[in-house]
Amino acid sequence: MPELPEVEVLRRSLEPRLSGRRIERVAIHVRALRAPLARRPLGALAGRRFLHLDRRGKYLLAALEGERTLVVHLGMSGRLTLVPAALPREPHEHLALFLDGGERLRLRDPRRFGLAFVRPTAGVLAAPPLAHLGIEPLGGAFSGDDLARAARGRRCPVKSLLLDAGVVAGIGNIYACEALFRAGLRPDRPVDRISRPRWRRLGETVIAVLEEAIAAGGTTIQDYTDGAGREGLFRVALAVYGRDGEPCPRCGRAIRRVVLAGRGTWYCPGCQR
Ligand SMILES: [Zn+2]
Incomplete structure (x- = not known):
């Protein structure tokens, strides 16, 4: 599943190739991903130029001329790639934007948990589902103090707080485990039993693991490609995620796997308290 660093890497790879390009034609091949693909607003993107590509949590926001923004979420298995327009349509290619210059931006999504919809640019962040997102972990506004504030009055495990997209947008399972x-x-560890210095330390490690993953080009677990369709170019060094039974890189004890809130969770019983 693409997580925040993968989406940011995709954004950085696509933005320079999309900016200034005009959409000539829109093709919709399925009725619904996680929600129906609305033919009329998507079709009305034809004739508009891409201005810039932004990100909020794991949502990509493509701002277009005429105050329209195309919002895309890749769900579990979505891929957004820019390919030659003449390339035959692939299985699971649900949405294609044909651009000037002979390319098309295609959204493939075998499992169809993704989303693609159009909103007026001015209100896009204030309307659901984006309005429900918590603080953006990158960009300088976020710190462990935000986590400490969000923890007040709650008793959930700390990992559940990190994965709550209403608290912090888009950390995801891999990076929650690593942070x-x-x-x-x-x-x-229950959130009501964490001191302020430990919250601050956690905030710093969240930022560090996300920034390192972006610098490395994203974590290629599966179903991830950058905007040019390249796969498996990068791999972030993961210390605990997916490593049950392997020695902890810090203390050598065996990494343990448990299931927490329905998600596989890896940690070191020696150095995590
Ligand atoms: Zn350890």
Whole structure:
């Protein structure tokens, strides 16, 4: 599943190739992903130029001329790639924007948990589902103090707080596990038993793991490609995620896997408390 760093890497790779390009034609091949694909507003994108490509959490926001923004979420298996227009349509290619210059921007999504919809640019962040997103972990506004504030009055495991997109937008399972490892916090530690310095440390490690993953080009677990369709170019060094039974890189004890709130969770019983 693409997580925030993968979406940011995709954004950076696509933006320079999309900016200034005009959409000539829109083709919709399925009725619905996670929600129906609305033919009329998507079709009305024809004739408009891309201005810039932004990101909020795991949503990509393509601002177009005429105050329209195309919002795309890749769900579990979505891929957004720019390919030659003449390339035959692939299985699961649900939406295609044919651009001037002979390319098309295509959205493939075998599992169809993704989303694509159009909103007026001015209100796009204030309307659902984007309005419900918590603070953006990158960009300078976020710190561990935000986590401490969000934890007040709650008793859930710290990992559940990190994965709550209404608290912080888009950290995801991989990076939650890695940030908790680096912060030395057990994933199941209740949030009402974490001191302010430990929250600050956790905030710093969240930012660090996301920024390192972006710098490395995203974590290629599966179903991830950058905007040019290249796969498997990069791999972030993961300390605990997916490594049950392997030695902890810090203390050598075996990494343990548990299921927390329905998600696979990896941690070191030696150095996470
Ligand atoms: Zn350890």
